[in-house]
């Protein structure tokens with residue numbers, strides 16, 4: 282007992298312990314406070330094997346002062362291959378300028394591309410944008426600590442790259458001269474497109490093993506804009522100037538060949554009503570969003586759902602290959618969009634198989650797109666108690682040419698006066714979420730038939 286404790290202390294004290302499995306950081310600026318300072322909320326994931334931790338520190342510029350930091354476990358693989366923590370850091374910055382935070386330590390888990398130290402940089406710019414009249418928010422994304430692919434299978438990882446300001450998001454590998462990683466050698470087995478798709482081409486057993494993937498995600502304005510620091514301090518930036526940059530780092534595990542790459546045999550296949558990759562879902566403050574995820578495989582057993590997202594996402598399992606992720610945003614997330622990514626893991630002869638990676642973006646508050654406006658056709662629901670709407674999609678798939686019937690079951694969670702408009706917009710939003718989960722793009726013609 283005392284010996285193992287000593288060993289643990291020695292391991293913790295050693296900067297050479299290999300356990301890092303990547304990080305992601307995103308941020309939202311908050312409104313300016315009366316004293317003129319700006320609050321920025323930074324969320325980050327830290328991934329480790331077995332144990333570990335690290336602290337983001339100021340690298341360049343005026344990073345302001347840290348007013349709060351909370352750390353929580355997001356998820357963990359059952360065999361303890363990895364875990365992911367989420368940190369939420371709030372900083373108060375008086376000077377509306379740009380600054381960089383960085384993470385630096387040793388060492389990554391051993392990998393085929395020879396990355397040992399870990400290093401990551403986030404660029405925050407709090408200047409007022411001329412196009413949005415507010416400071417820039419970073420692209421929103423997340424990723425699991427480890428994604429698997431058998432060496433003989435082709436697979437594309439289409440990373441989530443959602444920008445709250447509507448900017449163009451591009452991905453590139455980290456650059457050592459910008460201290461974005463050290464060293465930055467990309468995995469030889471991946472091809473990266475600027476639109477943030479990582480393509481793995483089928484290869485041989487000689488390429489099997491873990492790779493450290495060290496990406497940088499940046500947002501570019503779609504036209505020349507002015508960044509205003511207050512007073513006469515202005516800078517114009519073009520469509521070639523990134524406004525922010527964030528790290529996206531994780532492990533790609535290339536596994537031994539599988540007898541068949543067809544999804545649904547060894548590799549689990551997603552089934553309806555699992556939302557499509559990069560789907561946009563909507564919910565409100567204090568309202569739980571349920572995301573149903575179904576998957577199946579013939580020659581392996583679906584064993585667990587692995588996910589990354591806000592730490593207060595809950596997971597429930599309702600049957601073989603049937604999972605639900607539930608998330609209830611709090612007041613502080615009003616107007617924000619949070620990323621959730623997931624993979625289903627299956628087992629066969631203690632070999633692990635991953636489904637494709639899917640991610641959704643969950644926007645909190647009213648759907649800003651014009652198609653979100655409820656149409657005035659159809660009966661208007663009568664005012665009543667607060668409906669906590671948990672929609673149930675109809676059975677089977679429905680051809681596009683026919684009306685889609687979605688049954689909604691409402692639970693009364695409290696008795697308060699609500700306007701008809703409140704109920705109508707809640708129901709329309711839930712309907713739209715269901716359509717997205719079915720892989721359809723809701724048009725303006727979302728009509729309510731019957732009473733709510």
Ligand SMILES: *[C@@H]1O[C@H](CO)[C@@H](O)[C@H](O)[C@H]1NC(C)=O
Pocket residue numbers: 313409410411414415509
């Ligand atoms: C940002 O600039 C707009 C005008 O371009 C101004 O109306 C707004 O008050 C500014 N916001 C802040 C927080 O300075």
Ligand SMILES: *[C@@H]1O[C@H](CO)[C@@H](O)[C@H](O)[C@H]1NC(C)=O
Pocket residue numbers: 456457458459
């Ligand atoms: C890395 O950044 C430096 C400095 O900005 C730049 O000169 C160089 O071209 C970059 N390297 C790559 C591979 O993009």
Ligand SMILES: *[C@@H]1O[C@H](CO)[C@@H](O)[C@H](O)[C@H]1NC(C)=O
Pocket residue numbers: 507515516517
């Ligand atoms: C920025 O652009 C505006 C309008 O396009 C122009 O009037 C201004 O002089 C430019 N400022 C700088 C610093 O280039």
Ligand SMILES: *[C@@H]1O[C@H](CO)[C@@H](O)[C@H](O)[C@H]1NC(C)=O
Pocket residue numbers: 566567612
């Ligand atoms: C959400 O719940 C909290 C705590 O119960 C409450 O203080 C807040 O007013 C609620 N916000 C909304 C928009 O319902």
Ligand SMILES: *[C@@H]1O[C@H](CO)[C@@H](O)[C@H](O)[C@H]1NC(C)=O
Pocket residue numbers: 569593594595607608609
């Ligand atoms: C998640 O689980 C916790 C702990 O059981 C509970 O307090 C919370 O309300 C749950 N959240 C959702 C969205 O179901």
Ligand SMILES: *[C@@H]1O[C@H](CO)[C@@H](O)[C@H](O)[C@H]1NC(C)=O
Pocket residue numbers: 580629630
């Ligand atoms: C599982 O392992 C056994 C013995 O190692 C082997 O005979 C069998 O074919 C394997 N099954 C699958 C589905 O790979």
